Amino acid sequence: MNILNKIRQPKAWLVALMGMSLAVTSCDKERELEVTPVKFKIAASATVVTQGESIVYTDSSKDVAYRSWTFEGGDITASEDVSPQVMYTDSGRYPVTLDVVFNDSAKESRLIYVNIRPEIEVEFSANRTSLGIGAAVQYTNFTTGGYDSLEWTFEGGDPAISYEENPLVTYSTVGNYAVSLRAWRKYPENADEVVRADLIEVTEFPDIFPLETNLRGDGGSLTLVFETEMKTPDASEAGNFLFLADGAPATISTIELDPNDAKNMILTLDPPVLEGQFLTLSYTPGALEAVNGSKVGELDEKIVQNSIVNLFAGLNADFELGLEGSKPDNWGTWWPDGGANVDDKFILDGSDPYNGNYSVKGIYDIVGDRYILNAPNAAAVDVEANTTYLYSFWAKSSVDGINLDIRTVGGSAWEEKNNGMGGVTLTTEWTYYSYTFSTDDLTELKRRPWMQLKDDNTTFEMWIDDIKLYKVE
Structure with missing residues:
Protein backbone atom coordinates (compact mmCIF):
# COMPACT_ATOMS: atom_id res chain seq x y z
CA MET A 1 0.00 0.00 0.00
CA PRO A 118 -8.14 5.11 15.96
CA GLU A 119 -5.80 6.24 13.21
CA ILE A 120 -7.35 6.17 9.74
CA GLU A 121 -5.89 3.42 7.55
CA VAL A 122 -7.06 3.46 3.92
CA GLU A 123 -7.40 0.18 2.06
CA PHE A 124 -9.52 -0.92 -0.89
CA SER A 125 -9.85 -3.67 -3.48
CA ALA A 126 -11.00 -3.99 -7.09
CA ASN A 127 -12.86 -7.08 -8.27
CA ARG A 128 -10.73 -7.02 -11.42
CA THR A 129 -7.74 -5.09 -12.73
CA SER A 130 -7.61 -6.26 -16.35
CA LEU A 131 -10.67 -5.72 -18.53
CA GLY A 132 -11.92 -4.88 -21.99
CA ILE A 133 -13.39 -1.64 -23.30
CA GLY A 134 -16.78 -0.86 -21.79
CA ALA A 135 -16.37 -3.14 -18.79
CA ALA A 136 -16.89 -2.07 -15.20
CA VAL A 137 -14.88 -2.53 -12.02
CA GLN A 138 -16.48 -2.90 -8.60
CA TYR A 139 -14.40 -1.22 -5.90
CA THR A 140 -14.77 -2.12 -2.23
CA ASN A 141 -13.66 0.17 0.61
CA PHE A 142 -11.92 -1.49 3.56
CA THR A 143 -10.79 1.71 5.30
CA THR A 144 -10.68 1.65 9.11
CA GLY A 145 -10.27 4.28 11.78
CA GLY A 146 -13.53 6.18 12.13
CA TYR A 147 -13.39 8.51 9.12
CA ASP A 148 -16.05 11.14 8.36
CA SER A 149 -15.56 11.47 4.61
CA LEU A 150 -13.85 9.78 1.69
CA GLU A 151 -13.05 10.61 -1.91
CA TRP A 152 -12.21 8.23 -4.77
CA THR A 153 -10.37 9.37 -7.89
CA PHE A 154 -10.50 7.19 -11.00
CA GLU A 155 -8.18 8.10 -13.83
CA GLY A 156 -9.86 7.19 -17.12
CA GLY A 157 -13.02 6.01 -15.37
CA ASP A 158 -16.65 7.04 -15.27
CA PRO A 159 -17.28 8.52 -12.79
CA ALA A 160 -13.88 10.20 -12.42
CA ILE A 161 -14.61 11.11 -8.78
CA SER A 162 -16.89 9.38 -6.31
CA TYR A 163 -17.82 9.82 -2.67
CA GLU A 164 -19.63 6.47 -2.42
CA GLU A 165 -18.41 3.68 -0.16
CA ASN A 166 -18.21 1.04 -2.90
CA PRO A 167 -18.47 2.62 -6.35
CA LEU A 168 -18.91 0.86 -9.70
CA VAL A 169 -16.69 2.44 -12.37
CA THR A 170 -16.81 1.92 -16.16
CA TYR A 171 -13.77 2.24 -18.44
CA SER A 172 -14.20 3.06 -22.13
CA THR A 173 -10.69 3.87 -23.34
CA VAL A 174 -7.67 1.59 -23.77
CA GLY A 175 -4.87 2.34 -21.32
CA ASN A 176 -3.44 1.89 -17.84
CA TYR A 177 -5.04 3.95 -15.09
CA ALA A 178 -4.39 4.94 -11.49
CA VAL A 179 -6.88 4.78 -8.64
CA SER A 180 -6.71 6.71 -5.38
CA LEU A 181 -8.76 6.79 -2.21
CA ARG A 182 -8.50 9.43 0.51
CA ALA A 183 -10.34 9.35 3.86
CA TRP A 184 -10.39 11.95 6.62
CA ARG A 185 -12.15 13.26 9.69
CA LYS A 186 -12.36 16.77 11.11
CA TYR A 187 -12.04 16.01 14.83
CA PRO A 188 -9.60 14.96 15.96
CA GLU A 189 -8.09 15.84 12.59
CA ASN A 190 -6.63 12.83 10.77
CA ALA A 191 -6.39 11.59 7.17
CA ASP A 192 -4.86 8.90 5.01
CA GLU A 193 -4.58 8.33 1.26
CA VAL A 194 -3.62 5.43 -0.98
CA VAL A 195 -2.68 5.88 -4.64
CA ARG A 196 -2.13 2.86 -6.88
CA ALA A 197 -0.53 3.76 -10.18
CA ASP A 198 -1.49 1.74 -13.29
CA LEU A 199 -3.83 -0.44 -11.24
CA ILE A 200 -6.34 -0.82 -14.09
CA GLU A 201 -5.45 -2.20 -17.52
CA VAL A 202 -8.08 -1.69 -20.24
CA THR A 203 -7.56 -3.65 -23.49
CA GLU A 204 -9.11 -3.09 -26.90
CA PHE A 205 -11.22 -6.24 -26.76
CA PRO A 206 -14.59 -6.12 -24.95
CA ASP A 207 -15.41 -8.73 -22.32
CA ILE A 208 -16.74 -12.05 -23.52
CA PHE A 209 -19.26 -14.37 -21.87
CA PRO A 210 -20.18 -18.02 -22.37
CA LEU A 211 -22.84 -18.54 -25.03
CA GLU A 212 -24.01 -21.72 -23.32
CA THR A 213 -23.57 -23.50 -20.00
CA ASN A 214 -24.11 -27.21 -20.58
CA LEU A 215 -24.40 -29.57 -17.63
CA ARG A 216 -23.24 -33.11 -18.32
CA GLY A 217 -25.98 -35.69 -17.99
CA ASP A 218 -24.53 -37.19 -14.82
CA GLY A 219 -23.99 -33.81 -13.12
CA GLY A 220 -20.24 -34.36 -13.01
CA SER A 221 -19.12 -31.40 -15.12
CA LEU A 222 -20.24 -28.11 -16.63
CA THR A 223 -19.10 -26.99 -20.09
CA LEU A 224 -18.86 -23.27 -20.89
CA VAL A 225 -19.19 -22.66 -24.63
CA PHE A 226 -17.54 -19.46 -26.00
CA GLU A 227 -17.67 -17.93 -29.46
CA THR A 228 -13.88 -17.88 -29.81
CA GLU A 229 -11.00 -20.15 -28.86
CA MET A 230 -9.82 -19.85 -25.28
CA LYS A 231 -6.37 -19.93 -23.72
CA THR A 232 -5.46 -22.81 -21.43
CA PRO A 233 -6.68 -21.72 -17.98
CA ASP A 234 -4.56 -21.71 -14.87
CA ALA A 235 -5.78 -24.23 -12.29
CA SER A 236 -6.32 -21.40 -9.78
CA GLU A 237 -9.10 -19.96 -11.98
CA ALA A 238 -11.44 -22.62 -10.59
CA GLY A 239 -11.46 -20.57 -7.37
CA ASN A 240 -12.94 -17.56 -9.18
CA PHE A 241 -16.13 -19.50 -9.93
CA LEU A 242 -19.00 -20.01 -7.50
CA PHE A 243 -21.40 -22.79 -8.47
CA LEU A 244 -24.46 -23.04 -6.26
CA ALA A 245 -26.76 -26.06 -6.05
CA ASP A 246 -29.94 -25.15 -4.15
CA GLY A 247 -28.01 -22.23 -2.66
CA ALA A 248 -25.12 -24.34 -1.34
CA PRO A 249 -21.64 -24.12 -2.92
CA ALA A 250 -20.66 -27.08 -5.09
CA THR A 251 -16.96 -27.88 -5.40
CA ILE A 252 -15.29 -27.12 -8.74
CA SER A 253 -12.25 -29.39 -8.56
CA THR A 254 -10.65 -28.64 -11.94
CA ILE A 255 -10.91 -26.32 -14.94
CA GLU A 256 -9.54 -27.24 -18.36
CA LEU A 257 -9.96 -26.75 -22.09
CA ASP A 258 -11.99 -29.31 -23.98
CA PRO A 259 -9.30 -31.34 -25.82
CA ASN A 260 -11.65 -31.64 -28.81
CA ASP A 261 -12.76 -28.01 -29.01
CA ALA A 262 -10.78 -25.04 -27.63
CA LYS A 263 -13.96 -22.94 -27.55
CA ASN A 264 -15.19 -25.06 -24.66
CA MET A 265 -14.07 -24.76 -21.05
CA ILE A 266 -14.88 -27.71 -18.76
CA LEU A 267 -15.47 -27.33 -15.01
CA THR A 268 -15.35 -30.62 -13.10
CA LEU A 269 -17.84 -30.90 -10.23
CA ASP A 270 -16.86 -33.17 -7.34
CA PRO A 271 -19.14 -34.61 -6.15
CA PRO A 272 -21.63 -34.24 -9.01
CA VAL A 273 -24.74 -32.12 -8.60
CA LEU A 274 -28.09 -33.88 -8.46
CA GLU A 275 -31.24 -33.94 -10.48
CA GLY A 276 -33.83 -31.37 -9.44
CA GLN A 277 -31.38 -28.92 -7.86
CA PHE A 278 -31.57 -25.22 -8.75
CA LEU A 279 -28.18 -24.27 -10.20
CA THR A 280 -26.44 -20.90 -10.65
CA LEU A 281 -22.93 -19.95 -11.75
CA SER A 282 -20.98 -16.81 -10.79
CA TYR A 283 -17.52 -15.72 -11.90
CA THR A 284 -15.27 -13.01 -10.50
CA PRO A 285 -13.06 -11.87 -13.41
CA GLY A 286 -9.49 -13.03 -13.18
CA ALA A 287 -7.05 -14.31 -15.80
CA LEU A 288 -9.52 -16.31 -17.88
CA GLU A 289 -9.23 -15.05 -21.47
CA ALA A 290 -9.53 -15.89 -25.15
CA VAL A 291 -6.66 -16.38 -27.57
CA ASN A 292 -7.41 -12.92 -29.05
CA GLY A 293 -6.96 -11.26 -25.64
CA SER A 294 -10.62 -10.81 -24.68
CA LYS A 295 -11.28 -11.26 -20.97
CA VAL A 296 -14.12 -13.30 -19.53
CA GLY A 297 -16.49 -10.84 -17.85
CA GLU A 298 -18.31 -11.08 -14.55
CA LEU A 299 -21.10 -13.63 -14.13
CA ASP A 300 -23.59 -12.97 -11.37
CA GLU A 301 -25.66 -16.05 -10.50
CA LYS A 302 -26.29 -17.05 -14.10
CA ILE A 303 -28.97 -19.76 -14.08
CA VAL A 304 -27.74 -23.14 -15.32
CA GLN A 305 -30.39 -25.46 -16.72
CA ASN A 306 -30.45 -28.70 -14.76
CA SER A 307 -30.83 -31.36 -17.42
CA ILE A 308 -29.94 -34.31 -15.20
CA VAL A 309 -32.31 -37.27 -15.45
CA ASN A 310 -31.84 -40.29 -13.21
CA LEU A 311 -33.12 -43.25 -15.23
CA PHE A 312 -33.57 -45.27 -12.04
CA ALA A 313 -35.98 -42.69 -10.58
CA GLY A 314 -39.23 -44.36 -9.53
CA LEU A 315 -37.65 -47.84 -9.55
CA ASN A 316 -36.78 -47.85 -5.83
CA ALA A 317 -33.08 -47.60 -6.49
CA ASP A 318 -32.92 -45.30 -3.45
CA PHE A 319 -34.48 -48.10 -1.37
CA GLU A 320 -37.25 -46.02 0.16
CA LEU A 321 -40.08 -48.46 -0.70
CA GLY A 322 -40.74 -51.42 1.57
CA LEU A 323 -40.72 -52.26 5.25
CA GLU A 324 -37.64 -52.08 7.44
CA GLY A 325 -36.15 -55.53 7.90
CA SER A 326 -37.66 -56.84 4.65
CA LYS A 327 -36.37 -57.14 1.08
CA PRO A 328 -36.67 -53.82 -0.82
CA ASP A 329 -39.51 -53.61 -3.32
CA ASN A 330 -38.58 -54.20 -7.02
CA TRP A 331 -35.33 -55.97 -6.12
CA GLY A 332 -34.37 -59.61 -5.98
CA THR A 333 -31.55 -61.71 -4.53
CA TRP A 334 -29.74 -64.83 -5.61
CA TRP A 335 -27.26 -67.16 -3.96
CA PRO A 336 -25.02 -69.29 -6.18
CA ASP A 337 -25.35 -72.22 -3.81
CA GLY A 338 -28.99 -71.71 -2.85
CA GLY A 339 -30.90 -70.28 -5.80
CA ALA A 340 -33.06 -67.18 -6.14
CA ASN A 341 -34.98 -65.05 -3.65
CA VAL A 342 -32.79 -65.44 -0.59
CA ASP A 343 -34.69 -62.49 0.83
CA ASP A 344 -33.28 -62.47 4.35
CA LYS A 345 -29.80 -61.58 3.07
CA PHE A 346 -30.71 -58.11 1.67
CA ILE A 347 -33.05 -56.05 3.85
CA LEU A 348 -34.04 -52.41 4.31
CA ASP A 349 -32.12 -50.81 7.18
CA GLY A 350 -32.85 -47.39 8.72
CA SER A 351 -29.97 -47.32 11.20
CA ASP A 352 -27.52 -45.31 9.07
CA PRO A 353 -28.76 -44.56 5.53
CA TYR A 354 -26.66 -42.37 3.26
CA ASN A 355 -29.79 -40.55 2.12
CA GLY A 356 -33.48 -40.73 2.98
CA ASN A 357 -34.91 -43.20 5.48
CA TYR A 358 -33.37 -46.49 4.36
CA SER A 359 -30.42 -48.14 2.71
CA VAL A 360 -30.22 -51.78 1.72
CA LYS A 361 -28.19 -53.94 4.07
CA GLY A 362 -26.43 -57.13 2.95
CA ILE A 363 -25.84 -59.78 5.61
CA TYR A 364 -22.93 -62.16 5.03
CA ASP A 365 -23.02 -64.36 8.10
CA ILE A 366 -21.37 -67.43 6.58
CA VAL A 367 -17.75 -67.43 5.42
CA GLY A 368 -17.76 -67.70 1.65
CA ASP A 369 -21.25 -66.23 1.10
CA ARG A 370 -21.68 -64.68 -2.36
CA TYR A 371 -25.17 -63.32 -2.43
CA ILE A 372 -26.19 -61.18 -5.39
CA LEU A 373 -28.53 -58.15 -5.43
CA ASN A 374 -30.30 -57.53 -8.73
CA ALA A 375 -33.48 -56.23 -10.33
CA PRO A 376 -36.09 -58.51 -11.92
CA ASN A 377 -36.45 -58.93 -15.70
CA ALA A 378 -39.68 -56.94 -15.66
CA ALA A 379 -37.79 -53.84 -14.47
CA ALA A 380 -35.88 -53.21 -17.72
CA VAL A 381 -34.57 -49.69 -18.34
CA ASP A 382 -34.77 -48.12 -21.80
CA VAL A 383 -31.48 -46.72 -23.13
CA GLU A 384 -30.17 -45.30 -26.40
CA ALA A 385 -27.89 -47.38 -28.59
CA ASN A 386 -24.23 -46.41 -28.96
CA THR A 387 -24.42 -43.97 -26.07
CA THR A 388 -22.35 -43.49 -22.94
CA TYR A 389 -24.07 -43.91 -19.57
CA LEU A 390 -22.84 -43.50 -16.01
CA TYR A 391 -23.78 -45.81 -13.16
CA SER A 392 -23.24 -44.56 -9.59
CA PHE A 393 -23.99 -45.56 -6.02
CA TRP A 394 -22.92 -45.08 -2.39
CA ALA A 395 -21.69 -48.00 -0.32
CA LYS A 396 -19.86 -49.00 2.86
CA SER A 397 -19.15 -52.19 4.85
CA SER A 398 -18.72 -53.20 8.48
CA VAL A 399 -15.03 -54.00 7.88
CA ASP A 400 -12.50 -52.58 5.45
CA GLY A 401 -11.40 -54.49 2.36
CA ILE A 402 -14.64 -56.14 1.19
CA ASN A 403 -14.77 -56.63 -2.60
CA LEU A 404 -17.92 -55.57 -4.44
CA ASP A 405 -18.31 -56.65 -8.08
CA ILE A 406 -20.60 -54.43 -10.18
CA ARG A 407 -21.78 -55.46 -13.63
CA THR A 408 -24.18 -54.04 -16.20
CA VAL A 409 -26.68 -56.57 -17.46
CA GLY A 410 -27.32 -56.26 -21.17
CA GLY A 411 -30.00 -57.23 -23.65
CA SER A 412 -30.95 -60.58 -22.15
CA ALA A 413 -31.49 -61.73 -18.60
CA TRP A 414 -27.84 -62.31 -17.69
CA GLU A 415 -25.85 -61.03 -20.65
CA GLU A 416 -23.01 -58.94 -19.28
CA LYS A 417 -22.69 -56.04 -21.69
CA ASN A 418 -19.99 -54.42 -19.61
CA ASN A 419 -17.91 -55.66 -16.72
CA GLY A 420 -18.24 -52.24 -15.13
CA MET A 421 -16.00 -51.44 -12.22
CA GLY A 422 -14.86 -54.98 -11.57
CA GLY A 423 -13.79 -55.22 -7.95
CA VAL A 424 -14.47 -52.21 -5.73
CA THR A 425 -12.87 -52.31 -2.28
CA LEU A 426 -15.32 -51.02 0.31
CA THR A 427 -14.48 -49.13 3.49
CA THR A 428 -16.36 -48.50 6.71
CA GLU A 429 -17.31 -44.97 5.56
CA TRP A 430 -19.99 -44.08 3.02
CA THR A 431 -18.15 -43.66 -0.30
CA TYR A 432 -19.30 -42.62 -3.77
CA TYR A 433 -18.53 -44.98 -6.66
CA SER A 434 -19.25 -44.61 -10.37
CA TYR A 435 -18.27 -45.93 -13.79
CA THR A 436 -19.22 -45.28 -17.40
CA PHE A 437 -20.09 -47.77 -20.11
CA SER A 438 -21.31 -47.77 -23.70
CA THR A 439 -24.61 -49.37 -24.68
CA ASP A 440 -23.34 -50.29 -28.17
CA ASP A 441 -26.41 -51.67 -30.00
CA LEU A 442 -28.62 -52.11 -26.92
CA THR A 443 -31.87 -50.22 -26.40
CA GLU A 444 -32.68 -51.60 -22.95
CA LEU A 445 -30.98 -53.05 -19.88
CA LYS A 446 -32.93 -56.12 -18.79
CA ARG A 447 -32.05 -56.41 -15.12
CA ARG A 448 -30.39 -53.09 -14.65
CA PRO A 449 -27.09 -53.78 -12.86
CA TRP A 450 -26.32 -56.64 -10.55
CA MET A 451 -23.96 -56.68 -7.59
CA GLN A 452 -21.98 -59.53 -6.08
CA LEU A 453 -20.00 -59.31 -2.86
CA LYS A 454 -17.01 -61.60 -2.65
CA ASP A 455 -15.07 -62.48 0.48
CA ASP A 456 -14.00 -65.96 1.50
CA ASN A 457 -12.32 -65.16 4.79
CA THR A 458 -14.73 -63.32 7.04
CA THR A 459 -18.32 -62.54 7.90
CA PHE A 460 -19.52 -58.97 7.48
CA GLU A 461 -22.35 -56.59 6.68
CA MET A 462 -22.51 -53.99 3.90
CA TRP A 463 -24.84 -51.19 2.87
CA ILE A 464 -25.77 -49.71 -0.53
CA ASP A 465 -27.81 -46.56 -1.20
CA ASP A 466 -28.84 -44.19 -3.99
CA ILE A 467 -28.11 -46.29 -7.09
CA LYS A 468 -28.46 -44.07 -10.17
CA LEU A 469 -28.09 -44.24 -13.94
CA TYR A 470 -27.44 -41.20 -16.14
CA LYS A 471 -27.03 -40.62 -19.83
CA VAL A 472 -23.67 -38.87 -20.17
CA GLU A 473 -23.72 -37.90 -23.85
Missing part, protein backbone atom coordinates in the same frame (compact mmCIF):
# COMPACT_ATOMS: atom_id res chain seq x y z
CA ASN A 2 1.35 3.39 -0.99
CA ILE A 3 0.67 5.92 1.71
CA LEU A 4 1.01 9.35 0.21
CA ASN A 5 -0.44 11.42 2.92
CA LYS A 6 -0.88 10.96 6.63
CA ILE A 7 -2.14 13.91 8.61
CA ARG A 8 -2.16 13.93 12.34
CA GLN A 9 -2.63 17.54 13.47
CA PRO A 10 -4.76 17.53 16.58
CA LYS A 11 -6.19 20.91 17.28
CA ALA A 12 -4.66 22.01 20.57
CA TRP A 13 -7.20 23.29 23.01
CA LEU A 14 -7.18 23.68 26.73
CA VAL A 15 -9.55 21.84 28.98
CA ALA A 16 -9.38 23.08 32.54
CA LEU A 17 -10.99 21.26 35.41
CA MET A 18 -10.93 23.27 38.60
CA GLY A 19 -12.29 23.09 42.09
CA MET A 20 -13.97 26.23 43.25
CA SER A 21 -15.47 27.00 46.63
CA LEU A 22 -18.25 29.59 46.88
CA ALA A 23 -19.50 31.19 50.11
CA VAL A 24 -22.70 33.28 50.37
CA THR A 25 -23.27 35.71 53.25
CA SER A 26 -26.30 37.88 54.01
CA CYS A 27 -27.20 40.90 56.04
CA ASP A 28 -30.25 43.07 56.48
CA LYS A 29 -29.41 45.36 53.53
CA GLU A 30 -27.68 43.20 50.90
CA ARG A 31 -26.42 39.77 49.83
CA GLU A 32 -22.75 39.33 48.87
CA LEU A 33 -21.05 36.61 46.77
CA GLU A 34 -17.59 35.82 48.11
CA VAL A 35 -15.18 33.65 46.02
CA THR A 36 -12.67 31.48 47.83
CA PRO A 37 -9.30 31.39 45.97
CA VAL A 38 -8.73 28.26 43.82
CA LYS A 39 -6.40 25.81 45.49
CA PHE A 40 -6.69 22.66 43.25
CA LYS A 41 -6.57 22.97 39.46
CA ILE A 42 -5.61 20.49 36.66
CA ALA A 43 -5.76 20.79 32.87
CA ALA A 44 -5.22 18.66 29.71
CA SER A 45 -4.04 19.93 26.33
CA ALA A 46 -6.81 17.81 24.76
CA THR A 47 -9.25 15.13 25.80
CA VAL A 48 -9.80 13.64 22.32
CA VAL A 49 -6.79 12.74 20.13
CA THR A 50 -5.75 10.15 17.54
CA GLN A 51 -3.80 7.07 18.56
CA GLY A 52 -0.06 7.69 18.37
CA GLU A 53 -0.45 11.26 19.61
CA SER A 54 0.33 12.74 23.06
CA ILE A 55 -1.56 14.72 25.68
CA VAL A 56 0.15 17.15 28.11
CA TYR A 57 -1.41 17.23 31.58
CA THR A 58 -0.78 20.18 33.95
CA ASP A 59 -1.30 20.48 37.69
CA SER A 60 -1.64 24.19 38.58
CA SER A 61 -2.57 23.57 42.19
CA LYS A 62 -1.12 25.86 44.88
CA ASP A 63 0.88 24.87 47.99
CA VAL A 64 1.38 21.25 46.87
CA ALA A 65 3.48 19.01 49.06
CA TYR A 66 3.08 15.86 46.93
CA ARG A 67 1.28 14.82 43.72
CA SER A 68 0.73 11.50 41.96
CA TRP A 69 -0.63 10.99 38.41
CA THR A 70 -1.81 7.59 37.11
CA PHE A 71 -2.43 6.93 33.43
CA GLU A 72 -4.18 3.90 31.98
CA GLY A 73 -3.37 3.06 28.35
CA GLY A 74 -0.45 5.50 28.11
CA ASP A 75 3.24 4.98 27.40
CA ILE A 76 3.82 5.87 31.06
CA THR A 77 1.56 4.64 33.84
CA ALA A 78 2.49 7.09 36.62
CA SER A 79 4.23 10.41 37.24
CA GLU A 80 4.94 12.99 39.97
CA ASP A 81 5.77 15.77 37.49
CA VAL A 82 3.84 19.03 37.29
CA SER A 83 3.26 18.63 33.51
CA PRO A 84 3.72 15.03 32.32
CA GLN A 85 3.35 14.18 28.62
CA VAL A 86 1.61 10.88 27.80
CA MET A 87 1.44 9.15 24.40
CA TYR A 88 -1.36 6.67 23.56
CA THR A 89 -0.69 3.90 21.04
CA ASP A 90 -4.07 2.18 21.21
CA SER A 91 -7.53 3.61 20.70
CA GLY A 92 -10.03 3.57 23.54
CA ARG A 93 -11.41 5.55 26.49
CA TYR A 94 -8.92 5.81 29.36
CA PRO A 95 -9.05 7.24 32.91
CA VAL A 96 -6.53 9.77 34.26
CA THR A 97 -6.23 10.33 38.03
CA LEU A 98 -4.42 13.04 40.00
CA ASP A 99 -3.98 12.74 43.79
CA VAL A 100 -2.60 15.80 45.62
CA VAL A 101 -1.45 16.36 49.23
CA PHE A 102 -1.17 20.04 50.21
CA ASN A 103 1.22 21.68 52.67
CA ASP A 104 -1.52 21.83 55.25
CA SER A 105 -1.99 18.01 54.88
CA ALA A 106 -5.30 18.45 53.03
CA LYS A 107 -5.91 15.99 50.19
CA GLU A 108 -7.68 16.27 46.83
CA SER A 109 -8.28 13.84 43.99
CA ARG A 110 -9.58 14.25 40.43
CA LEU A 111 -10.63 11.70 37.78
CA ILE A 112 -11.03 12.57 34.11
CA TYR A 113 -11.34 10.50 30.93
CA VAL A 114 -9.64 10.93 27.57
CA ASN A 115 -10.82 9.44 24.26
CA ILE A 116 -8.20 8.08 21.86
CA ARG A 117 -9.60 7.71 18.33
